Amino acid sequence: MLYFINNYCNIMYYSSLAAIRRAFPPSDKKGFHMPRDASTEKPLVELVNVTKIYPPDVVAAEDVSLRIYKGEILFLTGTSGAGKTTLIKLICCLETPTRGLIEVAGRNLSRISSAGVQRMRQKIGVAYQDFRLLDKQTVLQNIAMAMEVTYASPKLIRFRVEELLELLNLSDKRDKLAGELSRGEQQRVALARAAANGPSLLLADEPTGNLDPVATELVINLFRYLNERNGTTIVVATHDESIYADTEYRVMSLSKGQLSAHPSRAPHQIELFEA
Amino acid sequence: MRFLAYILRQTGKNLRQTWGTQIMTLLTVTLSVLIFAFFFLIYTNMIRASERLGNDVRLIVYLDQEVPEQMRPEFEKKIRDFAPVEKIVFVSRTEAFAKLSAQLGKEKDVLNDLGPDFLPPSIEVYPLKTLNDLTKISQFSDFLLTLPHAAKVQSGSDWLRRFGYFTNLLRVVVLLSAGLLIISMTFIISYTLRLTVLSRQGELEVLRLLGATSAYIRLPLLLEGMLQGLLGSSLGLAALYSLYQWIANRFSGPGFLKLFDITFFPPEITAGILLTSIVLCTAGSLFSIRRFIRI
Ligand SMILES: Nc1ncnc2c1ncn2[C@@H]1O[C@H](COP(=O)(O)OP(=O)(O)OP(=O)(O)O)[C@@H](O)[C@H]1O
Numbered sequence A: 001m002l003y004f005i006n007n008y009c010n011i012m013y014y015s016s017l018a019a020i021r022r023a024f025p026p027s028d029k030k031g032f033h034m035p036r037d038a039s040t041e042k043p044l045v046e047l048v049n050v051t052k053i054y055p056p057d058v059v060a061a062e063d064v065s066l067r068i069y070k071g072e073i074l075f076l077t078g079t080s081g082a083g084k085t086t087l088i089k090l091i092c093c094l095e096t097p098t099r100g101l102i103e104v105a106g107r108n109l110s111r112i113s114s115a116g117v118q119r120m121r122q123k124i125g126v127a128y129q130d131f132r133l134l135d136k137q138t139v140l141q142n143i144a145m146a147m148e149v150t151y152a153s154p155k156l157i158r159f160r161v162e163e164l165l166e167l168l169n170l171s172d173k174r175d176k177l178a179g180e181l182s183r184g185e186q187q188r189v190a191l192a193r194a195a196a197n198g199p200s201l202l203l204a205d206e207p208t209g210n211l212d213p214v215a216t217e218l219v220i221n222l223f224r225y226l227n228e229r230n231g232t233t234i235v236v237a238t239h240d241e242s243i244y245a246d247t248e249y250r251v252m253s254l255s256k257g258q259l260s261a262h263p264s265r266a267p268h269q270i271e272l273f274e275a
Numbered sequence B: 001m002r003f004l005a006y007i008l009r010q011t012g013k014n015l016r017q018t019w020g021t022q023i024m025t026l027l028t029v030t031l032s033v034l035i036f037a038f039f040f041l042i043y044t045n046m047i048r049a050s051e052r053l054g055n056d057v058r059l060i061v062y063l064d065q066e067v068p069e070q071m072r073p074e075f076e077k078k079i080r081d082f083a084p085v086e087k088i089v090f091v092s093r094t095e096a097f098a099k100l101s102a103q104l105g106k107e108k109d110v111l112n113d114l115g116p117d118f119l120p121p122s123i124e125v126y127p128l129k130t131l132n133d134l135t136k137i138s139q140f141s142d143f144l145l146t147l148p149h150a151a152k153v154q155s156g157s158d159w160l161r162r163f164g165y166f167t168n169l170l171r172v173v174v175l176l177s178a179g180l181l182i183i184s185m186t187f188i189i190s191y192t193l194r195l196t197v198l199s200r201q202g203e204l205e206v207l208r209l210l211g212a213t214s215a216y217i218r219l220p221l222l223l224e225g226m227l228q229g230l231l232g233s234s235l236g237l238a239a240l241y242s243l244y245q246w247i248a249n250r251f252s253g254p255g256f257l258k259l260f261d262i263t264f265f266p267p268e269i270t271a272g273i274l275l276t277s278i279v280l281c282t283a284g285s286l287f288s289i290r291r292f293i294r295i
């Protein structure tokens, strides 16, 4: 049985890689596993002593400082209610911090205009934990929407959507209404929408929560590919230990709103983080 | 270019999603433009007609006795002393008879039995154009009645007065229908847009998350209002024009309606009505957008 799954995964992996290559032609921006030189490089996302308190007194993030560098993949882990979603929402301006500073691509989010926020969101792909799909529209329309707001050409939209669907094994669902899909399928549609614009930052909130091992593998491959070929910076919030258990990427752990390097990680990562 | 295509597509999407309401709105706009333009058309024609009437205001003093030639300057002096006058014409019995038979033309045989004396002599007084006030005219006609041998003064002022009342009434109606136009357009449009916005609430929310600019979200709604204004007022004016054509054909030719020789709006007024409707509808949508979309 395991052998079968493994074999199937491999087939899916190779056929999907071809699709990825077509969808996202390689660029010179190469991804990397670890921040190259944390002391000199400007981070893509920087949180400085960020605290978020939901009224009346729920502390969802407490004094969080975090730097996310261009081209890295970061896993944010933590138990339910630890504050993972809150952190992601803070980065994409869906929530404002109670205290502290957040910078994305060098811009202070507390001083950004609403037009600026919208422009920024076009470059950040977010796969929400609750998907935020339009149930009464088709899978195709849902994904295309993300590209339409950037006035992409219909040809490019069509092409990207087809490739992403193939990639996530959803091709036969293209014209189905999003509301009629299973949770796992919806989850992949949400991810496809987040990746559609070829964003420079991809925030995935619990992207594998409803997926079987095969689909999980597809998603991880998509991340890896986007990261290595396009240099996409990816933040994955998850409590699915299987996807970060033996990863070479950075893993941070949240607990009751407090951030720390994941206990299973080597100490040098802690240094890097604190540098 | 692509930007425009997207905006237009988005507008089409909105219209399709709430087409039932859209048609009702269109009809409301059409109807209010029709009502307003109808009264306004009558009003402008009335104004024109009364100007034409005012141009040939003439007071006729009928006398029970001819004014002898040598008395005429005295009469003239009396009249001119009371009010400035353009000209004064004395009409004797025979002149009146000649005029009438000339007017009758072929039918003048009917006068044969009556004899040349049956019409009274008269003085036709043409006041200056400055005498356009109804009260002044009636004062003048009261004065003329005090002239020696004056039997009756025909000034048409009663008639003019009624005409004036009617014009005033019409002005009120025009103002009322203009108010109706403004209210119905702005309110109906903003109400319809509210429905559009509500029916697309979820979609707008997601668009916001995906980074849609405010132009991407607002312009289609603004365009929707503009389109309603343009289409609605065009339809309303077209309806009025066909009504006008129908009436013009039906009552054309000589007759009492000659007085109301109606003409349609000149192009600049037509354009003005179109433009005003578009502006009003756009304002209505703007109002709605500002109120219901926070982005
Ligand atoms: N809008 C909100 N208003 C009030 N409290 C909130 C709100 N959103 C989240 N919280 C609280 O903040 C804390 C952190 O929530 P968050 O959604 O960030 O957790 P999470 O790590 O994403 O959990 P999960 O793994 O279940 O998704 C929780 O205690 C939650 O109840």
Ligand SMILES: [Mg+2]
Residues within 6 Å of the ligand: A084, A085, A086, A129, A205, A206
């Ligand atoms: Mg969460």
